[in-house]
Every structure is written in C-alpha cells, then in structure tokens.
Amino acid sequence: MLVSALPSLLLLLLLSFTVRTWTSRPARVYLSYKELMESRTARFFSFGFNTSDYRILFLDQDQDRMYVGSRDYLVSMDLGNINREPLIIHWPAAPSRQKECLMAGRGRADECANYLRVIQPLNRTHLYACGTGAYQPQCTLIYRGWRSEDYVFRIISGSHESGKGRCPYDPKQENMATIIDGVLYAGVQVDYMGTDSAVFRTMGHKLPIRTEQYDSRWLNDPVFVGSLVVSESSFKEDDKLYILFRERSLEGESGPAMVSRIARICLNDEGGMRSLVGKWTSFLKARLVCSVIGPDGVETSFDQLRDIFIQQTQDKQNPLIYGVFTTLGSVFRGSAVCVFSLADVRAVFNGPFAHKEGHGYQMTAYTGKTPYPRPGACAGGFSVTGIHSSKLFGEDVLRFVRTHPLMYTSVYPLNRRPLLLLSDASYTYTSIAVDTVPAADGEYTVLFLGTDRGTVQKVMILPKGPEETEGITLEEVEVFKVSAPHPPTSPYFLLLNVTGVGFHLN
Ligand SMILES: *[C@@H]1O[C@H](CO)[C@@H](O)[C@H](O)[C@H]1NC(C)=O
Ligand SMILES: *[C@@H]1O[C@H](CO)[C@@H](O)[C@H](O)[C@H]1NC(C)=O
Ligand SMILES: *[C@@H]1O[C@H](CO)[C@@H](O)[C@H](O)[C@H]1NC(C)=O
Numbered sequence: 001m002l003v004s005a006l007p008s009l010l011l012l013l014l015l016s017f018t019v020r021t022w023t024s025r026p027a028r029v030y031l032s033y034k035e036l037m038e039s040r041t042a043r044f045f046s047f048g049f050n051t052s053d054y055r056i057l058f059l060d061q062d063q064d065r066m067y068v069g070s071r072d073y074l075v076s077m078d079l080g081n082i083n084r085e086p087l088i089i090h091w092p093a094a095p096s097r098q099k100e101c102l103m104a105g106r107g108r109a110d111e112c113a114n115y116l117r118v119i120q121p122l123n124r125t126h127l128y129a130c131g132t133g134a135y136q137p138q139c140t141l142i143y144r145g146w147r148s149e150d151y152v153f154r155i156i157s158g159s160h161e162s163g164k165g166r167c168p169y170d171p172k173q174e175n176m177a178t179i180i181d182g183v184l185y186a187g188v189q190v191d192y193m194g195t196d197s198a199v200f201r202t203m204g205h206k207l208p209i210r211t212e213q214y215d216s217r218w219l220n221d222p223v224f225v226g227s228l229v230v231s232e233s234s235f236k237e238d239d240k241l242y243i244l245f246r247e248r249s250l251e252g253e254s255g256p257a258m259v260s261r262i263a264r265i266c267l268n269d270e271g272g273m274r275s276l277v278g279k280w281t282s283f284l285k286a287r288l289v290c291s292v293i294g295p296d297g298v299e300t301s302f303d304q305l306r307d308i309f310i311q312q313t314q315d316k317q318n319p320l321i322y323g324v325f326t327t328l329g330s331v332f333r334g335s336a337v338c339v340f341s342l343a344d345v346r347a348v349f350n351g352p353f354a355h356k357e358g359h360g361y362q363m364t365a366y367t368g369k370t371p372y373p374r375p376g377a378c379a380g381g382f383s384v385t386g387i388h389s390s391k392l393f394g395e396d397v398l399r400f401v402r403t404h405p406l407m408y409t410s411v412y413p414l415n416r417r418p419l420l421l422l423s424d425a426s427y428t429y430t431s432i433a434v435d436t437v438p439a440a441d442g443e444y445t446v447l448f449l450g451t452d453r454g455t456v457q458k459v460m461i462l463p464k465g466p467e468e469t470e471g472i473t474l475e476e477v478e479v480f481k482v483s484a485p486h487p488p489t490s491p492y493f494l495l496l497n498v499t500g501v502g503f504h505l506n
Helices: 033-038 095-103 342-349 394-404
Strands: 027-033 055-060 064-067 073-078 087-090 116-121 126-131 137-141 176-180 183-189 197-202 225-230 240-248 259-266 284-288 291-293 299-301 303-313 322-327 335-343 420-423 429-440 441-452 455-463 469-478
Touching: 027 033, 033 469, 055 116, 064 116, 064 126, 064 240, 073 116, 116 176, 126 394, 176 225, 176 240, 183 240, 225 303, 240 303, 259 303, 259 322, 259 455, 284 342, 322 342, 335 429
Parallel strands: 027 469, 303 429
Antiparallel strands: 055 064, 064 073, 073 087, 116 126, 126 137, 176 183, 183 197, 225 240, 240 259, 259 284, 291 299, 303 322, 322 335, 335 420, 429 441, 441 455, 455 469
C-alpha cells in the first residue's frame, strides 16, 4: 500500500493572509485546497505514520519550533523556516507491552500504541515528553540543544519513567499538562479504567498533590481543555494556575447536564497537615457561561468548552480568555466564541461559595461564617502573610475547602454575550487563535477558527454600536487534501505565516 494513499495525512500549512482595507465590507473569499496550494503560501506536509491522530502539543517560542505529537512519533518543526525538513523521533511502546495491551482486550480501536500527549520544556536544553505507552503511560527526556540553530531533537536514553498522573492511559481521553519551575501540573485520568480524574502535581522536589479522589464535588467526569499561569499580586506566593475544562454538572446545580468550568490552585500549595494530606487546599472552581438570549427571551447556552486562546493585555494580571463553545443537544447545532476577563473570573472566586444542605437539596449561596484564611487564598500571599504554608491552615479551613470547591455565581463573558455566534450551520467551530491588527482608527481583533469541516476561517470583529460587535468572515480556507469528514478527535492544524498578518501562535 502506498503510504501517501493512507487516509492519515497531516497537513501543515503556511498561509500568508493579505491585509485588505476594512473600510468597505470585503467579499468573502473561499479558498479550496487546490487554490490554496496554487497561491503558493502554504506547504503541504505528509508523514507516513499511518494514523490521523496529530496534535500540536507545544509552541516553543524560545527556539522557534512547534512540536507535534502523533501515534508513536514526535515531530519538531522549524517555525522560522517551514521549508526545513522536520526532525522526527520514533518512540513506540515496547513490543512486550503492546502484546499485553492486546491481550487485555484493548487495541480494538488501535489503542495499543504510544500516543504522544505531552511535551513541555524542562529547562534551556531539555524537553519532557509523555505518551500513553499502550495503556501504560511513559515519559522521557528529550534533548533539543542550546539554540535553535543546533536543530537537534533526540531522546535521552535511559531517561524513561512512569507517566502515571502525567499522561492518560486511553488515547481518547483529553488531557492538560504544563511544567512550571520544573514541576508538572496535569489534568488527567490517573488510572487504567479512566474513572479517577485529577489535577495532579508531580516531579521536582515537591511532594505529589492532587484533587480529592472520587469526589464528584471536585471533579465530575472532566474533559480538560487548557490552562494558564497568572501572577496575581506582587507576592510570588500568590501565583496561580487556572485550569479550563468541561464536566458533568453537579447534583443540586441548576442548569444543563454538562457545564464548562474554570478552576484554580495556588502553585505553592503543599496540601493539608491532618486532613487533605497530599491534596490541594486551594482548589476552587466556577462555571463559565456562554449563552444568548433570543428575541423571545429564551436563553440558548453553549455548554461545551472546546478550545481556548489566552490573549495577554497591557495588564499582566488580567489576560483575556477566548473560548470556543458548542451546544450539547442535537436539536440545535451551534457554536459561539465568548471572551472572559480574568478580573471577572477573580470576582467570582472572591464571591459566595456554593452550598448544599444535603442530598436532594438545591445549591444555594453559602451565608454562614467563612473561615480564615479565606479558602482559595494562597499561604504567604498578599492576604495571608502570616501563614507560610498550607500545612498550617486550620482544620476549619480544610473542612470548608473539601466540601465547598464550587463558587455560587458563574463567570459571564464580556458584555454578557458571545463575541461571535454560529447558528443554523452544518458545521461547528472546534479551535481558536486570536490576533490584533493595527488600523488607522485603532486595533481590530481577528479570529482564526478551525471548523469540523476541515477549514479555517479568518473572522474580523468590527464594532457595531456600543458594546456590540459584528464578525465578518473574510476568508475560509480548506486545509486538507481530502475533504472527507474528519473525526472530531483529530484536530485540524494550521500553521500561519507569522510575518504575514502578524499572527502569533502563543
Ligand atoms: C510569509 O509572509 C511574508 C510577508 O508577507 C512573505 O514575504 C513570505 O514569502 C511568506 N512566506 C511564505 C512561505 O509564504
Ligand atoms: C496501519 O495501522 C493499522 C491499525 O493499527 C494496521 O492494521 C495496518 O497494518 C497499518 N498499516 C501499515 C501500512 O502499517
Ligand atoms: C536540564 O535538565 C536535564 C535533566 O534534569 C539535565 O541533565 C540538564 O543538565 C539540564 N540542563 C540545564 C541547562 O540546566
């Protein structure tokens, strides 16, 4: 069989979008794959990896590289020169492990392989990578050289270790992972059966810390989407990790069956002393709402967070979070882009906690006495200078944290409405990147949206009165050679010409 004939080709495209004048409404341009290639602004990549499972795992700003994970392969691509041949690491699961996996009855859906799901810089010269390892997650060190000119990418032999709590077992499960100061934070299913989901911290000198096990109040079948680190005050102790995911809603919580969430933890959390030992003492979460009120007053909510993009602003403490959301039901198919300000997120975490009197009760706002330090505050931080470790938190604090991880109010997007709405379409948005374009009268926001029909749309956001905006789809580009419907699990990749419109992949 010809490798190129396999329905498993990865496409990475380099596009240079031309800047048009925005004064008049530009005509919408649709570029077919063929036209795109003829425009000579894209490069087609095809790897004979015999899989359609490809994902961008990390954009390496230091060395101007992009790392792509696949089944048994890791690819390093040069963002500075797309014509340079990528560097490839072949890292399959051990044959004995594959055999065990097949015998355990997995493998029906091609799962007994090493699906690469994590790659993060550890320090200047080394990367840390993890894969599913045929249902036995494994991690390894990778050497990437000192400078981008070195152009190296190889596994450090003998550095393999278990990836439990760092990488999922099941390639179908979505995960989140980030290394901060040599410590890995992962949103992951920790066990073989996929029933124990956690936000897990491992590696480095610190002891492992995780979310409470099998407690649906903390996590309820989560699907992790992404994360961001924020310095919240002039105190380093206040540094927090925000984690975005969707999960089943809790008993007693009003609203839909599935909800989108933002959770946060203090990076310096050391767990409790007598209770919550080895567990986060700072874990809190809130609901993210992305909805529209129709002319008839009926609210349509987009409850499935699919992808995020973090946009830094002048104010380092207040980045914007762009989220792509889709609807849950099959009745109405739609997607929306909502933008959240971290200031609004913070206000919700400073607000009332959700409280449930007991089984069968509705959630209400907690009105009793809140212990000190306020749950969610970081030890040694701005508001808790006197207590230097979470191990010194009182039992009343820990008891409260354990039973009240959810905030009562939800986080609403800027202007309380989506920035962009897609309804009555035969496709949905699946991924997002955001750029701002300078113009004569200020800056415009440009969204690049991946769709589940294998295209990327470039949408310009224009003001349309106070607090109202309008999205104009300037271009839509087919980025796959074969425009057959692609499985939703295989995201669409597009690498844009960084120098063109000033599109930053970060
Ligand atoms: C990227 O864009 C720049 C500026 O528009 C252009 O000069 C360059 O040729 C483009 N590169 C590719 C590979 O299209
Ligand atoms: C591609 O993968 C499938 C499923 O694992 C396997 O059955 C097939 O033999 C592979 N084909 C090639 C050419 O390796
Ligand atoms: C990076 O980490 C690796 C593994 O711990 C170590 O061997 C290497 O010396 C470190 N490099 C630098 C520049 O610190």
